[in-house]
Amino acid sequence: MPEVKNSAVSSSYKNKEAILLAVDCIIFGFDHEGLKLLIFKREFEPLAGHWSLIGSFVNKNEDVEDAAYKVLKETTGLESLFVEQLHAFGRINRDKGDRVVSIAYWSLIKLNEENRNLNVANHEAHWVDFKEVPELILDHNEMVAMALTTLRERARFRPIGFELLPDKFTLPQLLNLYEAIYQTKFDDRNFRRKILKTGLLIKLNEKDKSTSKRGALLYKFDYQQYDKLSKDGYLFEL
Amino acid sequence: MPEVKNSAVSSSYKNKEAILLAVDCIIFGFDHEGLKLLIFKREFEPLAGHWSLIGSFVNKNEDVEDAAYKVLKETTGLESLFVEQLHAFGRINRDKGDRVVSIAYWSLIKLNEENRNLNVANHEAHWVDFKEVPELILDHNEMVAMALTTLRERARFRPIGFELLPDKFTLPQLLNLYEAIYQTKFDDRNFRRKILKTGLLIKLNEKDKSTSKRGALLYKFDYQQYDKLSKDGYLFEL
DNA sequence: ATATTAAACGTCATATTGACGATAAATGAA
């Protein structure tokens, strides 16, 4: 096999330089106040004490994805949540400490009494309004911006919003969520029509009276129906 | 700063294991025969001689993205082409040779007489029909499958098809391209209506007579108009 | 001249959208 000269294309594993690999997690949550982002105080130098996404180095004997799941499980306490790889960030000098390539994952969690509380698992964690994210270390603000763009893209064509709501939710809640995600107002009547037409919501015989005298009907997401429609190449559109 | 015990979350750069990092490129092209994929004969062990995507290890002193661009430039001879990061593939044993995490990039190129020819830059390269991709090494078939899914997603809502056509193209050509991408037939009259309604095509006063007696009008893509519409949050939909 | 062929144009019934108006179900005040 001829060795190719002056080629960008690799021709063996020899003399290749290994690089530190990390995962960083963008964690979105939603409550009555709006869309939130979970950020942390960095616990080691350089930049200790600064706001940061939560992350971890990837060990040589673990899958990259597992590393992300481990971080998410530890910081949210949740086993099952929506997680998707966002992007690998690989600029040479993105990390001042050493050459580190970071693979970012974004996730959506259903807020409840436990994971709403801060200082998760010994880490100083804070939920912040996604519109008021402070300066984060390294390229973490860039990661957040990209995650938000991706969230908006995904939520437009996939019924992903449900991942941010409790299992039972009302249509006004769902509307608020979409309005928070896109930072715009939707006509409630048209929104209701579109969302119900998908056939992905199951109407329950319960009402939530926490926000109005009249109370709003609770719905749950029909995951079975969604799976069925997805297989047929279904395309949800908001 | 307290060291967190038994935590997935990293607390310093010390004792972290570096990992080999690679880029692999999924290169799509299109001609009268259909949508093509550029594959290569692997030039080093293990698996030398097997079909593979083209790739390269990432040096410690280069951006990940630059590594991908370098490979693409070398194998296609093109400076400017559509490139987008696809996904980082990070399973522990995905590479038999060593622990290698690969960041895949997908790209679209305008085929011409030069880059259509095989054995690009000393590498044994072949264009293959995307429906008949042979068995590739490692997880490269998985990468191709994901790239195809992403291409279809992108082409649905972004006028990306033009990246695969020459600067001047006819509507029947464009239709053929979309039909190849989605492996389905579109009504030519409705397709024409939709595509022209976007206002992104500039009609030229030239005809291409290579495929019919009558000849088809040539168009070019209006990149300026696209930029303008994109900024206003425009959403192209096929 | 005329048959042939791909390209281009046109029509229409139906479905979807966006912009509203109107009603309903609860509460608490008069």
Place this chain on the structure above:
DNA sequence: TTCATTTATCGTCAATATGACGTTTAATAT
């Protein structure tokens, strides 16, 4: 117990978009 208030829910309609399909045009070759 009536009534005003508030949020939730249902309904309407004109404008637009869609899918399905028929027709004409511009060239070439016979």
